[in-house]
Amino acid sequence: MIQPRSFLLVDDDIDDIIIFQETLRKVDDKIQLFYVHDGKDAIDFLSGSKGHLPSLIFLDINMPRMDGKECLRHLKNDERLKQVPVLMYTTSSQSTDIEETMMTGAMAFITKPWGINELNTLLTAIAKTPVAKLPAALQSLQKNISCFIVC
DSSP states (O other): OOOOOEEEEEOSOHHHHHHHHHHHHHHOTTSEEEEESSHHHHHHHHHHOSSOOOSEEEEOSSOSSSOHHHHHHHHHTSTTTTTSOEEEEESOOOHHHHHHHHHHTOSEEEEOOSSHHHHHHHHHHHHHSOGGGHHHHHHHHTTTSSSOEEO
16 A cells, blocks of 8 residues: 655744645645644654655754754664655755755755745645656756755
């Protein structure tokens, strides 16, 4: 049996979570969305999920308890979790954040879009693209939306 696609959003901003959730539901209501509020909760959630891991993790950087960079290091050092692609999804556009997270193993670094229409475009591309082809799709998408994307 094929598992439905699922995303894990790790973000401490409840407004961003709600907007992401509502937009994803409009884009593809078959994708399950799970969310937690910081890196520590993400590690706990993923460690507790015995068989089914999310298709993608959207990981913010600036969060309490455990930030996104530390969480990414934990994910990529765990034999079971390192296979899950991580998209850094943040307001940061600091070159040090980009370099550090990409070197640690993030698939992409995406600054959060400014508007719902751009988020819709971003999530549509992500939802419709197989994970293996996601970097190329995201790079071509950058020409159409104002968020900053590094793959």
